[in-house]
Amino acid sequence: MTEDTIETDAEALREETAQASPELAEHDRAAQLEAELAEARQAVLYAQAEVQNVRRRAEKEAADARTYAATAFARDILSVADNLARGLQAIPEELRGDDKFKGLVVGLDATGRELESVFQRHGxxxxxxxxxxxxxxxxxxxxxxxxxxxxxxxxxxxxxxxxxxxxxxxxxxxxxxxxxx
CATH class of the missing domain: 2.30.22.10 (Head domain of nucleotide exchange factor GrpE)
Known part of the structure; x- marks a missing residue:
């Protein structure tokens, strides 16, 4: 058998099957289309779920960025707060009552309280x-x-x-x- 003969036989068999049972061919085509439709619906559902997950992740990252944006700045300011506290602790008690230093001590205390207030406002x-x-x-x-x-x-x-x-x-x-x- 040659290739031409095999091709001719296959074509004849397809025509014969199509003429013999058009309902069967139509049913197979409908089943194939339904399967493709179900597959497409599933793909759309997966795509929608993925889009929703990406949106949620982006919203969470944006919220975290807003919430923790000042972290590096806050770390740097902590050294200022530490130095201010050490400075206040270093002032001897007898100088705290001295009229010459009273304004300085009051000012440093007020600065320390304001710094604590700023810290509280920013969590x-x-x-x-x-x-x-x-x-x-x-x-x-x-x-x-x-x-x-x-x-x-x-x-x-x-x-x-x-x-x-x-x-x-x-x-x-x-x-x-x-x-x-």
Whole structure:
């Protein structure tokens, strides 16, 4: 058998099948179209779901960007707050009552209160440390020291830690009670 003969036979068989059962060919075509339609509907549903997921993700990222946009700036300002607090602590009690320094002390105290107010308005809060159990998500243990407190309890705070809303801005640097020997 040659190729021409096989092709001719196949064509004749197709014509014969089409003439013998036009309903069968029409039914097969309808079933094929229904399957294609179902497949297209499924593809559209997947595409819609994907678009919705992308939209939700973009909205969440935009909200996070708005909420935490000031994080880098806030970290930088924390050093200013630390220096101001150290400056206020360094003023001896006898100079606080001196009339020559009273204006300076009052001004520095007011600046410290205003800075705390700004922090609160922007969701920046100080992390509680002294007397708390060490939480590695909020505290960074710098040393262990003997104490009558339970092991793992924070007994000294070297630097305050801060949160910006629900995220860590800076961990508190702390000294922790160690277990008795």
């Amino acid at each position: 920046i809060t100080k992390i509680a440390a002294l007397g708390e159990m060490l939480d590695p998500n909020k505290h960074q243990a710098m040393l262990e020291m003997p104490s009558d407190q339970a092991p793992g309890t924070i007994v000294q705070e070297m630097q305050s830690g801060y949160m910006i809303r629900d995220r860590l801005l800076r961990p508190a640097l702390v000294g922790v009670a160690k277990a008795g020997e």
